[in-house]
Amino acid sequence: MNWEKNVRTVVPYVPGEQPKDQNVIKLNTNECPYPPAPGVAAAAKEFHADCLRLYPDADSTLLTESLATYYQVNKEQVFVGVGSDDVLALAFLTFFHSKTPIFFPDVTYSFYDVWADLFRIPYEVKKLDNQYKIVVDDYLTENGGIIIANPNAPTGVLETVENIEKIVKENPDVVIIIDEAYVDFGGTSCLPLVEKYENLLIVQTFSKSRAMAGMRIGFAIGSKKIIKYLQDTKFSFNSYTMNATSLAIGVEAVKDETYFHEIVNKIISTRERTKRELAKLGFEFTDSMGNFIFATHSKFHAKDLFEACKINHIYVRYWNKPRIDNRLRISIGTDEEMNALIGFLKKYMMLEK
C-alpha cells in the first residue's frame, strides 16, 4: 500500500473560527453586521424548490448581466464564482502559469501562499514598509504575475490607484490581480483601469459590503480576453458552480443600491468612531479602509487581549505569525457590538494594569 506517494500534499488555509454559540459577539471574520438587502429575503421566499431538479444556468446570465450594468462594463467582462476565493483560486490556476515567481506582499491575505503551494506556483513575497505600505519598485522586476489586495488585509491599508497603475503599466507580460474584497468601505476601485490594461483582473465579493458571505458569491471584472481565459478554466473545472438559489438571490443584492450605500456608510461611521475609542485606550492602528481595524497596544500583548476577549464571548482575529503577532484584527460590527468590545477592553485594561 503505497498510494500516498502519488497524492498532492498541501498545508490548507485555516479560516476564522465559526463558533456554534450564537451569543458570541463575532468580530473575527469581517462579516457584515447587517442583513442583506430586503429584496434578497423576498426572492428567497419566492424561490420555487421544484425548479431545483434542473441544472442552473451555467453562464449565470442574469447575475453577470446585473453586475455588468452596475459596474458599467460589457457582460463578457464579468466572471462570477463561489465567493471571491473560488474566483481567485481559478485565477491563480489560469494566470500564474509561468516558471518565474509571482509576487505579493509579505503581510496580506493568507490564502495567497496556500493557492501558490496548491498549484506549485513559485512565489516571492515582497516586504511591506513599516507603515505596511507596498514598495512599488519591488514589483517592477521580472515576475510571473502579481496579486495585491487593495485595501490590504489584514492591515486595511489602501494603495493609490496611481501606484497600482504604475505596477500594471510596467508589467505588460504578466497578469496583475487586484483583490478588492474590501474596496467598498472607503477605497477607490481600480476598475476603470481594466479598459486600458488587458492583463488586469479586479476581484470583488458579495461577502462583505453586500452582506452575503453565506451565499458564496464573488466576481471578477477585466478585459473580454482575460475573462474568456477564466471562463475556459471554470468550464474545465465545474460547469455549474453557482447554484440556482445563488443566481436568483444574488441579483437582488445588486439591484438595491440605496440599501447598499446605507449599510456601507453605517459600517464606515462605526469604524471611524471605533478608531477614536480605541485611540483613547492607547491602541495604535493603520488607517484601515476595510470593515475591520488592525490594532496593537504598547502595554498589552495582542495574544492576551485576544484570549481575554474570547473568554468573554467576544471573538476577534489573531495570527501567531512574524510581523503581525502583536496585532488584533477587529471586524466592525454594529454600534452596540463595538460598545460592548470597548467596554470590555476598558474594564480589562483597568484590572490588568
Add this chain to the structure above:
Amino acid sequence: MNWEKNVRTVVPYVPGEQPKDQNVIKLNTNECPYPPAPGVAAAAKEFHADCLRLYPDADSTLLTESLATYYQVNKEQVFVGVGSDDVLALAFLTFFHSKTPIFFPDVTYSFYDVWADLFRIPYEVKKLDNQYKIVVDDYLTENGGIIIANPNAPTGVLETVENIEKIVKENPDVVIIIDEAYVDFGGTSCLPLVEKYENLLIVQTFSKSRAMAGMRIGFAIGSKKIIKYLQDTKFSFNSYTMNATSLAIGVEAVKDETYFHEIVNKIISTRERTKRELAKLGFEFTDSMGNFIFATHSKFHAKDLFEACKINHIYVRYWNKPRIDNRLRISIGTDEEMNALIGFLKKYMMLEK
C-alpha cells in the same frame, strides 16, 4: 503585451444545452423529471435570508452527518462539494499526482480528459469491448490512478462489484475513483469496499436520483485517510464551497428515504417500458442502468434523429465523437414525456422510410 504566454490554456468541457424555452421536452442532461423531496421545498420556504450575512459552516457538518448516517459510515469518511463535478475535479487534483498515466475507458464521461488536461495529468484511455464493457486486464498494468464511471455514462453499462474489486485489489499503489452518479437507478454500489481498501474513493451526486441538479451537491465516501487528503485540498482551494441554502436544503433530501425510493422506482419503470417501445421501433441499446438510454438505429442516423427531435422541441443528447457518433443518449423523463418522444419517433420514421 505578451501576458498570454503565461496563461494555462485549456479546451473546456461543453455541458448539455439548457434551452431558455420552457416548452421543450428536455431529455438531454439526465435531470430527474420529478421535483425534490417535499421537505426540500419546506426547508427552502423556512430559510432565513438574514443569516446569509454570516459565512456558512465550512465543514458542512449537518449535511456530512446526514450522509454518514444514511450510508452507515463515519462522518470523517464523507466529503461534500459543489456537485460531483467539484468533488471529481478536486479528487483529480489531489490523487492523480503521479507522472505515470492514469487510466479510464475510451467511452465515458467526457469531463475526465478535460480535468486531466486542465491539471496536466498524463492519461491513457482503455478501449471498451464491443459491448461497451471494460476489459479488466487493461487496468492491471502500471498506472498513476484509475477512474471508472459505474454505471458508465453515456452507455449506462454496469460493471460488477467483483470486476471493480479486482481492479482495486491489484492497484494498491494508486487511488481508484468510482464515479457512481447513476448507481441508484438499478446498479450495485461499491461502497462496502471502502472499508477494505483505503485507496478507493466512491463519488455520488444529488443531481440525478435526488432531483437537485440546481442545488449543486455531490459527495465522496472513502477511508478517513483518503477523505482527509481531499479535505486538505478543498481547504487549500476554497474554505466555503457549500452555501448556506445548499446545506439547509440538502439535508432534507437525504432524510426522505420513502420519496427517494418512490421516484427512483418510477424512473426505473419508465426506463424499462421505454426500452420495450424503442425496441419495437427497431432501436438497439445497451441494458442501461442509468436514468437514460444509449440507443442506435440501423436505418436512421443518430444525428438526423437528434436534429429532427430538436426541431420538434424534444432535446436529447448527441456527440459527434468516434465510436459513439451514431448513438443518442435519451434521458428518462416522465411517462408523458417518453410517450411524446416515442410518438414523434414513430411518425418521423414512418414519413422518412
